[in-house]
Amino acid sequence: MNAQRTPDRGHAVVIGGGISGLAAAHRLLADGARVTVLEASQRLGGKLHAGEIAGVPVDLGAESMLARRPEAVELARAVGLADRLRPPATTSANLWTRGGLRPMPKGHVMGVPGGPEPLAASGVLSEEGLAGVAREPQLPPLELSEDVSIGDFVASRFGREVVDRLVEPLLGGVYAGDAYQISLRAAVPQLFEEARTHASLTETVRAIQQRGTSAQQPGGPVFMGIDGGVGQLPPAVAEAVRAAGGLIRTGTPVRGLRPGTRPGDAWTVVLDDEVLTADAVVLAVPAPAAARLLADWLPAAAAELNTVDYASMALVTMAFRRAEVAGLPDGSGFLVPSVDGRRIKASTFCSRKWGWVRDADPELFVLRTSIGRYQDEADLKREDAELVEISLADLQAAVGLAARPVATEVTRWIDGLPQYPVGHLDRIARIRTQVDAVPGLAVCGAAYDGVGIPACVASGRNAAGRLLPTLAPAVAQGE
Known part of the structure; x- marks a missing residue:
């Protein structure tokens, strides 16, 4: 934490408890602000989601962090996960x-x-x-x-x-x-x-x-994971936020947001059954949710946000008896070009790629497939069991897998991946120009600065940095 704290700290409300919002909250607290995080769902972390299958820990969302971009690895270390950072056991793919x-x-x-x-x-x-x-x-x-x-x-x-x-x-x-x-x-x-x-x-x-x-430093990994899954990062950051005095509320959707009528006036954050006030607000939610909250008083930015398109996908995670998949090819899995007309777009051999998955149960072999591409999402309307069968059919055609899984888990990420078409950066610049003109407001997340975990962490931290002068100029001087 920053040594130059001030007793007269401003209050920041972070709307959104994904990794971008948590990273913003972590930095705001470190620089002396009081922080409340509001997450509409019952779970923190957004697209980072740790789970398990047949007792084996797995990621049910994003599974790795780019290590040569430092922000995510630095945050993991800052919240006590340094000894759990792990490179992939293999990175060779097909x-x-x-x-x-x-x-x-x-x-x-x-x-x-x-x-x-x-x-x-x-x-x-x-x-x-x-x-x-x-x-x-x-x-x-x-x-x-x-x-x-x-x-x-x-x-x-x-x-x-x-x-x-x-x-x-x-x-x-x-x-x-x-x-x-x-x-x-x-x-x-x-x-x-x-x-x-x-x-x-x-x-x-x-x-x-x-x-x-x-x-490059010799031997430095390109990607990094966390023992137990990168889905362990959000709860670790949340624990650090709470330990520093931050308040985190899940199951708390924000229904309205209003700035003060004059510079320096408090923000009004409208919940279902109460109203909060804040000196600054970070919007760390997907573009459509941000547009809804800005529409009444920042309509041009809201209109731009409403043009951000999203792709949906499903992850099908399956556990097999290891003895029944002994013939799988080497490597961490394979990618599938859409031009080949297959239903899955990739498969990851989790028990090969991550040591903690392999070691959790040596008798099992865990892999996952992904289904769904932008504007090609018809399969996502199918039942979970159908997505499992689609995956098994393609796996048999690709690698000769004939075994049946002993456990399956289907995770759907509807509108989970923002698209970055030609002109995206110009659009984001226009949004930021309008948002930055409003004192005490910042936006962050995967829709703006990159969809990878380090980019999202950086987006959250940068949003917090833009607000520090608004919250407490004395704090910002100590950066």
Whole structure:
């Protein structure tokens, strides 16, 4: 905690108890504010959700954190989880495409290759596709001045096959979205910026790889998990918030929000049966919920928020007797390009990827599949049992799995993944300009600055930082 606390602390209300809201609350408390967190559901954590299947701990939502972006790992350490941070036991993955399971090629940036050599051995691309990659450096020099979809940009240089069989499945694992709609500038900003300074896309990717190799610490993991699942992070942050004097209320939807009539006046937060006042408010809720709360007095920002689209998905987690799945291929699982027409879009072999899943019950093998893509969500209307059967059918076709699970768990994330289409960053800039003009208000979450856990943690912390001068200028001076 910050040593320069003040007895005359302002009161901040954080609306939303996902990891962004909890990160905001954690920073506000550390810098001397009084904090109340209001979560509409009965559970904290949002898309981070720790559960179990057949007695084995698993994540029923997001399962890993990007370790080379530090915010999430730093927060985990700050709330006492340092000794539970674990890298994946294996990171090798496959693609189920062109009729078989093929190794994920090396040497790419979000599926964008740095040349044909790593692709040739994998069998992911046809001879025609490989020839297109080889020809790319001879194309006219890159001209990239404005945002473009990553699919259209990569297809214009390498051909659609690279997009459909490499870029799309990797992006699908992050956004469940369409590569031909997702913004290059928002989804892969490093690639966007580098491409503006190089003559070819091949040269761009190689420059990124070279810079990354020289900057990396030897042996440092790309991803990190938490023993018991990354779903353990929200309750640990909540415990730290409470220990620092913060109040957390679940099952408490906010029905209305009104700013004061003059600068410095208190905010009014309307609940079902009471009204709270606050000196500042953090909106850490999905875009439609934020739009509803802003509509009456910040209509332009609300209109922009209402244009944020979302994808839905389901995770099907299954436990098998280990002896009955001994023939599964090596690796942490596989991705499935949508162009291949399969029902599942990925499968993770949890007992291979995470040591705590393997060790919890050595007689069981846990894996999960994901179903549902943006604008292709018809299967999500099916019953849980049907989603299990869809998953089993595709698993048998992909890896020959014929066993029946001893336990299953279906978790639906309806409107769970915000989409980042071309122009998304400009839209967010317009929203932030309008929000920042209102003293004592900040927004954060997956809809704004990135959907990964570190990005959400950073979004929450930055929202808190913007409010500190409003809450207590003396506190902000001690940062």
